[in-house]
Amino acid sequence: MSRPEEIAPAEIFYNDSESQKYTTSTRVQHIQAKMTFRALELLNLEDFPHYILDVGCGSGLSGEILTEEGHFWTGLDIAPSMLATGLDREVEGDLFLSDIGNGIPFRAGTFDAAISISAIQWLCNADQSGIDPKKRLLRFFNSLFASLKRGGKFCAQFYPLNDLQTENILGAAKIAGFSGGCVLDDPESKKNKKYYLVLTAGRSERNINLENVTMDAPETTRKLSKKQIKENETRKDYIKRKKELMKKRGKVVANDSRYMARPRKIRF
């Protein structure tokens, strides 16, 4: 399966025909709607109307759902054609042509919450010379942290290329001061697996909704002492360790071979 991230930068990939195709495809509409509802469910917002930032709003598919739910929103996107399609569809929210890697141009404490559907993986790309994805991620999360009110929540669905990208994104969010982590929906399915980044800026009275989410605490392996390591090692490990040591001391040591440390055949 080809990834649009590998073809061209977002503002070039989503040209007039591509954004038209994207917006009118019922399959895309259905998936986007499902993911937006899931993001809202994770955010667990109170019942009154909120002011929400939609990062990478595109043509406003996710924004329409925010409007339906009674929220007011402002959307940022880098692709002019997508925004033009959004204008044609007369979406309710304000649209901004902006590169989220250069920061979010809003003053402190503007938004109650922020969502992002299939957008932030684009930040991991380096499309031009002199662009550092790490710096862009940091700038994005720092400015997002500032523009959310204290206790504001951010839920982002994204398509990471590999675990390293997820790690980079999570790392940048942590440095910016967010707390939270990654929620995986449908982890068994290769096709329907969905990553949601769920973050809070400071403490919130209403926690994020983590129903039906199983926690995967990182396995903490106790560091073994030198003595314990020695007790647990096999005969082969022992020989390898001794050979290494002798090599370090400048002694002539036989080359490693696959027959090393094998017991001899019984002859009688």
Next chain:
Amino acid sequence: MKLLTTNFVKCAVKACDSSADSFPLKYEDVQLVQEEQDFNPEFIANMLERLDWAALLKVAADLGNTSLPSHKPDDVDPTLTENEPLLRDLHSLLLETQITEGKMVCGNCQHVYHIKNSIPNFLLPPHLA
């Protein structure tokens, strides 16, 4: 772009983050449109707490409206009927007034952001990014 948004938007340049002049932006050559929206008193009351009234006065003056009260109305309860005229006024000012064309200038770095078809362009040239 709604007038409400002008109360939040600031310069995107990183060097302007620490400057007090980067908010509010200065509005020039602006064309306005009144567009009807659904009235939602709860949201207006909610946003009222968050508004920077001084900035709103400044932007309104840029747009040629100097008739706003000099102090922010406080403690507005959206459930009381006597507050409705005030909230309706705010609604038509903040949500129904839209900027379709114009320029925004940062007070610190003097960078000009253009608004076209009611979409502000916040893309930065490479030397500012």
